[in-house]
Every structure is written in structure tokens, then in C-alpha cells.
Amino acid sequence: MFRTDICRDLVNSIQEKTSNVIELIQEMNLEEAARELESIVQNVTNRIETFSDELPDEVFNEGYILKQFIKCLEGYVSYWKLLVSDKYSDSWSTLQDIQDHLRTVYRFTSEPRPMILSHIEKQCGELEKLYPYNVFMSTGFIKEEAICSLCGKPVDSFECAHIAGELYRGRPAYGIVKKADLQEVSFVLNPADKRCVVQYPDTAEQFKLVAYFAAGLRDKVIAPLDFHHLDSQKIRKTNEELRKVSRNSFCPCGSGKKFKKCCIEKSYIETTHFVIIPEKITLSTLLQ
Amino acid sequence: MEYFLESKDTHKIEVIEDDSDLATLQHNVKGILCVPEDIMNKSQPNVLTPQTYDFAKWVRRNKQDICIDVAKSEGIKGLHSHEFWIPVAILASDISIQIFLGLVSSYIYDRIKGALKHDKTSIHLQAYYKETPEGVIKKFSYNGSIEGFEKITKKFNVNKFLD
Numbered sequence: 318m319f320r321t322d323i324c325r326d327l328v329n330s331i332q333e334k335t336s337n338v339i340e341l342i343q344e345m346n347l348e349e350a351a352r353e354l355e356s357i358v359q360n361v362t363n364r365i366e367t368f369s370d371e372l373p374d375e376v377f378n379e380g381y382i383l384k385q386f387i388k389c390l391e392g393y394v395s396y397w398k399l400l401v402s403d404k405y406s407d408s409w410s411t412l413q414d415i416q417d418h419l420r421t422v423y424r425f426t427s428e429p430r431p432m433i434l435s436h437i438e439k440q441c442g443e444l445e446k447l448y449p450y451n452v453f454m455s456t457g458f459i460k461e462e463a464i465c466s467l468c469g470k471p472v473d474s475f476e477c478a479h480i481a482g483e484l485y486r487g488r489p490a491y492g493i494v495k496k497a498d499l500q501e502v503s504f505v506l507n508p509a510d511k512r513c514v515v516q517y518p519d520t521a522e523q524f525k526l527v528a529y530f531a532a533g534l535r536d537k538v539i540a541p542l543d544f545h546h547l548d549s550q551k552i553r554k555t556n557e558e559l560r561k562v563s564r565n566s567f568c569p570c571g572s573g574k575k576f577k578k579c580c581i582e583k584s585y586i587e588t589t590h591f592v593i594i595p596e597k598i599t600l601s602t603l604l605q
Numbered sequence: 606m607e608y609f610l611e612s613k614d615t616h617k618i619e620v621i622e623d624d625s626d627l628a629t630l631q632h633n634v635k636g637i638l639c640v641p642e643d644i645m646n647k648s649q650p651n652v653l654t655p656q657t658y659d660f661a662k663w664v665r666r667n668k669q670d671i672c673i674d675v676a677k678s679e680g681i682k683g684l685h686s687h688e689f690w691i692p693v694a695i696l697a698s699d700i701s702i703q704i705f706l707g708l709v710s711s712y713i714y715d716r717i718k719g720a721l722k723h724d725k726t727s728i729h730l731q732a733y734y735k736e737t738p739e740g741v742i743k744k745f746s747y748n749g750s751i752e753g754f755e756k757i758t759k760k761f762n763v764n765k766f767l768d
Contacts (some may be wrong), residue, residue, distance in 0.1 A: 416721060424719025442723035459652055459680040473658040473681050480662050482716075497683060507687045507725050 318426045323372070324379035327364055331357050332604065338390060339433065339600055343540050347398045354391050361387060365487075377487030382425050386434075389418035393437055397541050400531045405524040409448055410512050416441050425484060433603040436542070443546040447530055449523035450515075453508040462496035526591055533593065542603070545596035553585045614749025616757055624742040627733055630695050631742065636672025637664070637700055639692035642682070651679045654690035654729070661692070663712050671700065671708070689713060691730035702734045702745055706758045713751060728754050 319325050334357050341350035365380040392415035399408035419438055422430070463472045467485060470477040472492035479490035517523045533539045559580065560569040568579035621627060630638065639661055641651045657675055664673045675692070684690065691709055696702065709730060717726055731746045747754055 419721060420719035420724075422719075423721070438721050438723075442721070445723075455685045456683075457685075458683045460683045461680055463681075473653075475658075475662070475665075475675075478662075480666070481659060494683065498680070500682075503686075505686055507727070509685045509687050513685070 318422075318430045319379050319383070321373075321376045321379050323368070323376050324383060327361060327380075327383060330364075331360060335390070336601070336604055338394070339542070339603055342394060342397065343542050343600060345397070345401070345534065345537065345540065347394055347401075350394045351391070351398070354387065354394060358384070358387055358391070374484075374486050378425060378484045381484060381487040381489070382422055385418045385421045389415055389422065389434070389437065392418060397534065400527070401535050403519050403528065403531060405448075405519045405527050405531075406516060408527070409450065409514070412441055412444060413511050421489075424482075431604050436598070436603060439546075440544055443544070445511075446547045446549075447527040449517065450511065452504050452506060453511055454513040455503050455505045455508040455510075456499060456513075457501040457503060458494075458497040458499045460492075460494055460497050463492040463494045466491045466493055530593060539593065539595050542598055542600070543595045545594050548592040548594050549589050550592075551587050552590045553587055556583055556586045559583055614747075614753030616745070616747040616749075616753075619744050619746075621733065621742045621744055627695065627742050628735075631697060631733070631735060634674070634695060634697045635699065636697055637674070637705065638695045638697075639673065639675045640695055641676065641678040642693055653678045653681045654692050655682050655684050656690050657681060657692040660709075660712055663715070664708060667711070667715075668708060671704075672697075687724065687726050689716065689726065689728045689730075691728065694730075694732040696732055696734040698735060700734075702732060705732055705734070706745075710755065710758050713754070717751065726751055 319328060334353055338350050338353045338357070341347070341353060361380075361383060365377075365384070368376060368380065392411055396408055396411045396415060399405075399411055415437065419434060419441070422434065460473065464470065465472040465477040465479050465481075467479050467488060467490050468477055472479070472481060472490075479485060481491050483490055530539075530544075534541065561584075562569055562576050564575070564577040564581065566576050568574050568576045570580050572579050630640075639653065639657050641653050653675065658681075661673045661675050664671055682690070691712075694705060696705055709728075713728060717724075720726060727748070727750055729748050731744060733742055733744050735741070736743050747757060
């Protein structure tokens with residue numbers, strides 16, 4: 318994933334600790350995994366701070382990407398911690414953070430990448446299905462003033478040579494909106510930021526599925542890295558709310574018609590049955 | 606109230622009947638001129654699409670043989686959606702619509718390098734160009750998925766669309 322010798326050495330120096338973090342996650346020893354990651358972050362940050370100014374841009378850029386990779390793992394640990402603490406609403410935002418770090422790593426690196434990244438990517442996509450969010454809110458506004466994070470010049474002009482989202486000696490360029498006129502808030506299926514959702518309390522019925530999954534983690538029925546995907550199938554079940562009467566009796570709904578000519582069709586209801594599908598993985602392959 | 610929850614891939618080529626303003630603009634530009642949205646509909650705000658300067662800077666850096674400029678506007682639209690709003694473009698005679706679509710395709714490819722497998726991104730674009738030999742000004746527009754756009758770019762043949 319890294320092309321410079323300096324960053325490859327840096328990765329090798331944290332390889333053992335990173336493997337340890339993955340094992341700790343799998344054992345649900347999440348506090349220890351978070352502590353271990355903190356020490357990795359410190360180590361990497363210290364090393365990056367000692368990079369000589371004479372080194373090429375690529376070294377600084379790879380240093381930034383490595384930090385994003387570690388932040389992705391930090392988010393991954395936080396996610397499971399939030400989930401088993403029944404903080405479902407916050408866990409959704411953390412799931413988005415993980416994916417943002419992944420996008421940054423993917424954007425600036427090429428294959429081959431450690432398998433853990435594609436594993437987390439796939440899991441994130443499947444984990445999102447556990448949540449009740451399908452429609453999101455998205456803002457539309459007119460930017461009147463936005464400056465570049467690096468040079469401070471208007472980002473929407475040729476005065477600023479930076480392109481938002483790109484790296485310049487290990488620093489990302491982005492626009493900082495100083496003045497904007499909000500035009501609309503729309504409901505969309507595909508927002509840039511999925512964090513803007515209807516807020517439900519963590520105890521809400523809408524989190525039933527994610528709560529069920531969290532219980533499975535706590536009871537060690539499934540380990541974090543073994544979650545593979547969520548399967549769903551439509552099933553027909555007896556409608557318990559429908560009072561049973563004989564076919565030729567008057568329908569209990571009060572329509573005055575015979576049951577067979579009225580609500581008999583409602584004797585069964587169709588619901589979605591979800592199945593959490595695990596897959597046993599070999600931890601040692603994840604950092605390859 | 607408008608609903609845009611489900612989007613389908615749509616493309617259209619139309620002949621611009623009242624093209625005097627556009628013809629003057631097109632005559633005076635070289636390469637590509639990015640203009641505010643709804644240039645033909647004066648009731649809409651005179652703003653540039655969200656990706657205007659990003660696209661223009663990208664072209665200037667990566668395709669230095671192509672001239673690109675941005676017209677003055679009252680502001681720039683900002684959206685929090687997973688969509689590429691390519692600037693509304695007026696193409697001078699030295700840029701064919703095929704070249705422009707190829708350019709947009711390269712830009713999109715570069716921009717979606719970091720996309721995850723389950724990310725869905727869509728594109729919106731409009732370009733005005735002069736069709737030879739008739740000399741009429743036409744508008745090409747596309748709204749839809751990246752996959753759909755790639756298919757259009759590959760198969761693009763203006764005459765077939767007008768059949």
C-alpha cells in the first residue's frame with residue numbers, strides 16, 4: 318500500500334501491535350484494543366513529526382494516509398464499544414466516520430491493501446442495514462464566501478491553486494464556508510453525509526434489529542470480525558391481531574359483510590425475517 | 606413540492622431554437638466556458654453548480670492543452686449529496702461534445718477513486734455545443750448513475766440520438 322521506504326518501515330514497526338489490536342477486537346477486549354491503538358497513534362505521530370523538510374511530498378502524504386488507516390481502526394473499535402453499550406444512535410455516526418477514513422485511504426493508495434480494509438468496508442455496508450435509516454436530510458445552499466484550508470484564498474477561484482480533497486505535503490485541502498445562504502433541506506436517498514437523520518432514542522423500537530445484534534455480541538454468540546452479512550427473507554405469519562371467526566360469520570371489523578368476503582385475506586401478514594450470517598475468518602490474514 | 610427520491614438515468618439532446626445569446630457566447634469563447642445554471646431560464650438564480658471550480662482546476666492541471674474558464678455568477682450552489690454537478694458548459698468549436706464527455710469521464714474516474722463498493726454516485730451535466738455541418742446549437746444533458754454515463758460516453762453518436 319505504501320511506496321516510500323520510510324512509510325514501509327513505519328508500517329513494519331507497528332505491524333505486531335496492530336495484529337494484537339485485531340485479536341483484542343475479536344475477543345471483545347475493546348478497552349485494551351483502544352489503549353493499544355492510542356500507543357500506535359502516538360508512535361506514528363512522533364515519527365511523522367521527525368520527518369525532515371527535505372523529504373519529498375509523497376512521504377508526508379503517505380504519513381497522512383497511515384494516520385487515516387489507524388483512525389479507521391480506532392473508529393472500528395469505538396463502533397463495537399458503542400454497540401455493546403447500547404448507544405445505537407452514536408454508533409451510526411461512528412460507522413460513517415469509519416467509512417470516511419476508508420475513502421481517504423482508498424483515494425490515495427492502490428492495491429494491494431491489507432485485507433482488513435476490504436473486510437471493514439464490506440461489514441460497514443452490511444451493518445448499515447441493521448439501522449432504521451433509509452432516507453436522509455441534505456442541505457442545499459448558495460456559497461457566498463469559502464476559503465481554502467491551506468492558502469486562505471477563495472477556494473472557488475483560480476487564485477487558489479489547490480483542489481479540494483487533494484493532499485499537499487500531508488495536508489488535505491478543503492473549502493471552509495464563511496458565508497452561505499441556506500436554500501433548502503431535502504430528503505434524499507443518497508446524501509454525501511449520512512449523519513443527518515431522524516434521531517431516535519437508543520431504546521426506540523426502530524433499533525430492534527441492531528439491539529438484537531448487540532445482544533449477540535455481548536453474549537459472545539458472534540465475534541465482531543466474524544459478522545459477514547445480513548440476510549433477509551419475506552415470511553408469512555398468522556395475524557395475531559385478527560379475531561378468528563368462522564368463514565360465514567359476520568366480519569369482526571364491523572363492515573356488515575361475511576368474514577370470507579371481507580378480512581379473511583388479512584389472516585396472514587407478510588413480514589421480513591432477518592438472519593445474521595457469520596463467517597469465521599483467519600485473523601492472521603487480515604493484515605496481509 | 607418536488608420529489609427526487611428515485612433517480613433514473615436520462616439523457617437528452619435538444620436543438621436550441623432561440624440560440625442568439627448562446628451563439629454570441631460560443632463565438633467569443635475558446636475551449637470550455639462554465640456558466641451559471643439555468644442560463645436559458647432567467648427566473649432561476651444565477652449560480653454555478655457545486656463542482657464548477659473543482660472541475661475547472663482539474664482540467665487546467667490535467668489537460669493543459671484545453672482552455673477552460675468560468676463565467677461570473679451570483680454565487681455557487683453547495684449541496685450535501687453524493688452527486689457530481691458538472692458545470693453547465695458552453696463548448697467552443699475546438700471542443701467536440703465527444704471530447705467534453707471524455708473529459709468528464711476522466712474527471713469522475715479520478716474523483717471516485719476513494720468510493721466504497723456500496724457507495725452510489727450520480728452525475729448531472731449539461732453542455733451546449735454547435736453541431737456541424739448544420740450549424741445549429743444543441744444541448745446535451747444527462748442525469749443518472751456513473752455506470753449509465755459511462756455507457757453513454759462509449760456509445761455516443763449524436764445522429765443516433767436524434768433518429
